[in-house]
Amino acid sequence: MGLLTKTLFLCLALALSDAAPALPQDKAGHSEADGPDRCAGLEFDAITPDEKGKTLFFKGGHLWKGFNGTAQLSNESFRELDDLHDIGHVDAAFRMHSTENPHDHDHIYFFLDGKVFRYFNQALQDGYPKEIQEDFPGVPTHLDAAVECPKGECMMDSVLFFKGQTVHVYDITTKTVKTKTWPHLPVCTSALRWLEHYYCFHGNNFTRFNPVSGEVTGAYPKDARSYFMKCANFGHGGNRRPRKCSEVKLDAITTDDTGKTYSFAGPIYMRLDTHRDGLHPFPITRSWKELTDGVDAGFSYTDKTYFIKGDKVYIYKGDVHYTLIEGYPKNLKEELGVEGVVAAAFLCPNEHTVHIIQGDRMRDVDLSATPRVVTRDVAIPVSGIDAGRCGPEGVDVFKGSQYYRYESPMLLAASRIVPQALNITSAMMGCEN
Incomplete structure (x- = not known):
């Protein structure tokens, strides 16, 4: 096989190459560690990268850190999400990207019913939780998903908030909201921006979309277990190895x-x-x-x-x-x-x-x-x-x-x-x- 062909087919799956094997599961999709097993096929409540680049996946009161490994209790990392409200779930989450305000940049925002929590290095910031309207005027409560969209990928530094098939595009600088309807996009229960690509997660599937138009190009939906985690009998591209x-x-x-x-x-x-x-x-x-x-x-x-x-x-x-x-x-x-x-x-x-x-x-x-x-x-x-x-x-x-x-x-x-x-x-x- 020529070098050029190898380059195409030998993907740099760094985040996926060191995955731990899935634990045995019961019919309800719970592992021996008494936590949900995402390889059983889950609909995530929220997904966001943290300030160190680790992607966090939330389901109920559990989370996974990264594209490999088993579930852990989310209140072990973000205690206040459970202690203050005893809700046991996250509606939506995103990592802030703000070129105008470094004080907000890379902070993680969690949305639970009508409240917003802001964290940095797993520490709840002073003054939080707040009502969503205090930080994001015009954005509704009980959200389905949220994802950041930096200037250059959107017109301005923005956040896309999803509720049903309505998208509320929040301009971080002007604190204004424009509402769009994307009926061709599935209802997103979580959303993720990863390496300039935007993903809407629904059920155990995902659909890649354009953050400006909502346009979907390509064969979607696809199974998240084949791309965003390492699961037995799942994977895209065959038995690849990392490129030397x-x-x-x-x-x-x-x-x-x-x-x-x-x-x-x-x-x-x-x-x-x-x-x-x-x-x-x-x-x-x-x-x-x-x-x-x-x-x-x-x-x-x-x-x-x-x-x-x-x-x-x-x-x-x-x-x-x-x-x-x-x-x-x-x-x-x-x-x-x-x-x-x-x-x-x-x-x-x-x-x-x-x-x-x-x-x-x-x-x-x-x-x-x-x-x-x-x-x-x-x-x-x-x-x-x-x-x-x-x-x-x-x-x-x-x-x-x-x-x-x-x-x-x-x-x-x-x-x-x-x-x-x-x-x-x-x-x-x-x-x-």
Whole structure:
């Protein structure tokens, strides 16, 4: 099997690879530890990541921490949920994402009937619980589900509150609510945002949806036990193993103006700056639907991301989701003033020059100029480059499962000595050393 094929089929199931075996269960779906067994098929009351990136699943008075393991009593971690109200369940929960108010960012909110609880590091914050209307005016009580939606995925930092098939979109900054009805989406008993993807859980199934339109694309519903936990006789993709770091071969890597870092390999991509919540590959066409054959190179400039494939340039606007700009793709020569096969391209922060690597040469193009032409053409000491990026630590050029670091593009162009090769690590790409 070729490396490219392996890249597609060998998923980085980090969160799922170390799961504990399910405990024996009775007909009611309870394990020997006298707690519910989610492998029996459960409808969750609420799901949310915590401030450390661990996903919490709630059912009745129990919770599971992460995608593996057995149930534990929820009041062992969040005592006040039971002590103050003796309710024994959670209606909805989400992890706050607020760029405007760091004091609220990463706090966990739980909703029980008409009350809201706010936690950080499993400690109830002063002044809580409150009435829901005090913190979220216009949001109803007795919710079914809730999920955060950061700016760039929604128009503004928002929270989606679900009650039946009505969605209350709460703008965190203005504290206003817009109401939508998504009759095509199942009634969500819980919801989760994971790695820029949004999931509505219903019964023991889930449906992935667009957080702006509610649109569902693909074959849904799917069984949650095949994707969000490790259960015997469940799983997607067969007997996969985690990808070895020695097998990594990138086609492109780029960081956009909002700090999102993506790597591309064959027909898949992976977001790298979300390592707290996990690393997982997805098909490129899920976010950039026109890139059906992968990419040769990519870089970000202003609020746009450029992809090069063959002799074509695709430019996507990175506002709310990625949209191909009208009129693209365009010819490489017309757009960037270069011809031939492009191996890599990178742009340093706050600069206007894209550095395009072709074979053992680096050609610079000023993106602020019209027309765009090559302003410098120099030999570089490393050939066979696959991808490149430029950041605060300098320039990294990737070749297979290794990379070379230079302090700047100028030193890459001026150097005649190849530095020591560094190995791609698990911390960088989520692979297995």
